[in-house]
Amino acid sequence: xxxxxxxxxxxxxxxxxxxxxxxxxxxxxxxxxxxxxxxxxxxxxxxxxxxxxxxxxxxxxxxxxxxxxxxxxxxxxxxxxxxxxxxxxxxxxxxxxxxxxxxxxxxxxxxxxxxxxxxxxxxxxxxxxxxxxxxxxxxxxxxxxxxxxxxxxxxxxxxxxxxxxxxxxxxxxxxxxxxxxxxxxxxxxxxxxxxxxxxxxxxxxxxxxxxxxxxxxxxxxxxxxxxxxxxxxxxxxxxxxxxxxxxxxxxxxxxxxxxxxxxxxxxxxxxxxxxxxxxxxxxxxxxxxxxxxxxxxxxxxxxx
Ligand code: NAD
Numbered sequence: 001x002x003x004x005x006x007x008x009x010x011x012x013x014x015x016x017x018x019x020x021x022x023x024x025x026x027x028x029x030x031x032x033x034x035x036x037x038x039x040x041x042x043x044x045x046x047x048x049x050x051x052x053x054x055x056x057x058x059x060x061x062x063x064x065x066x067x068x069x070x071x072x073x074x075x076x077x078x079x080x081x082x083x084x085x086x087x088x089x090x091x092x093x094x095x096x097x098x099x100x101x102x103x104x105x106x107x108x109x110x111x112x113x114x115x116x117x118x119x120x121x122x123x124x125x126x127x128x129x130x131x132x133x134x135x136x137x138x139x140x141x142x143x144x145x146x147x148x149x150x151x152x153x154x155x156x157x158x159x160x161x162x163x164x165x166x167x168x169x170x171x172x173x174x175x176x177x178x179x180x181x182x183x184x185x186x187x188x189x190x191x192x193x194x195x196x197x198x199x200x201x202x203x204x205x206x207x208x209x210x211x212x213x214x215x216x217x218x219x220x221x222x223x224x225x226x227x228x229x230x231x232x233x234x235x236x237x238x239x240x241x242x243x244x245x246x247x248x249x250x251x252x253x254x255x256x257x258x259x260x261x262x263x264x265x266x267x268x269x270x271x272x273x274x275x276x277x278x279x280x281x282x283x284x285x286x287x288x289x290x291x292x293x294x295x296x297x298x299x300x301x302x303x304x
Pocket of ligand 1: 053
């Protein structure tokens with residue numbers, strides 16, 4: 001039997017009407033999960049919704065012998081988030097797995113980003129992850145079991161030109177995921193984050209300036225490559241939480257936030273001056289012996 005099985009499990013995949021979300025939903029359903037296919041069916045900016053995208057994926061799953069239901073609400077409101085999770089409770093009685101995948105994009109140079117372009121991205125990526133995860137977490141906590149996968153982006157953690165709104169939103173998703181992982185730990189809820197790179201309509205929104213320095217040799221870019229990691233993280237085969245993984249061009253890798261040993265001013269020494277910082281900047285930046293704190297408290301505990 002496969003190590004990655006979802007028999008008896010109920011999953012919600014947001015933004016599952018196309019792209020990566022569709023591939024995640026098909027993978028989970030093919031391994032036995034009952035799945036809520038959420039998608040508002042809009043264009044790449046998140047406008048002009050409809051029911052067709054979600055329904056089509058539900059049909060695909062049913063045609064293959066699986067179980068799925070549609071939900072057309074936006075993740076970006078508290079009512080939408082509640083409705084999405086309620087769809088799982090009404091249809092299947094619980095929620096075990098949440099894949100926060102819904103996303104929109106509106107690229108522009110930093111100073112050209114309008115308030116609307118900033119707010120629209122924060123609304124879907126950050127608020128959306130909050131509003132769906134809160135009711136899902138409540139049900140998972142009651143059941144003592146949960147697997148949550150958040151979708152961030154290399155753009156958010158490493159930076160990407162003309163995507164300041166997207167990067168800020170994806171950075172927010174990462175911050176949220178870290179706290180959900182910590183608060184979920186006592187309740188059997190594991191939360192991890194992915195940084196995917198795959199061919200979808202989102203990549204088509206990039207322009208030539210944004211591709212400078214990127215390799216052009218052939219490489220895997222199928223959504224299914226991302227779904228393999230998502231399914232693993234959502235399964236009982238995964239026992240880790242609070243982690244971050246990148247999948248790009250066929251390479252699966254762990255990404256982490258580390259802190260250097262740094263330079264330490266002891267409590268009985270005078271307060272540092274800017275000149276002291278300048279004198280020690282190489283030691284502050286030296287990566288040798290870095291640590292990966294599992295929380296804010298663990299970071300502070302490194303410095304006694
Ligand atoms: P996509 O545009 O094909 O899929 C996003 C889906 O989310 C769409 O079906 C859309 O209708 C839906 N959606 C948008 N706003 C919504 C809302 N308010 N409520 C519910 N659904 C909504 O793009 P994709 O490439 O499949 O992206 C999936 C996720 O992966 C996104 O979060 C994206 O930011 C992230 N991502 C993708 C890549 C990539 O290389 N494709 C890279 C990094 C991160």
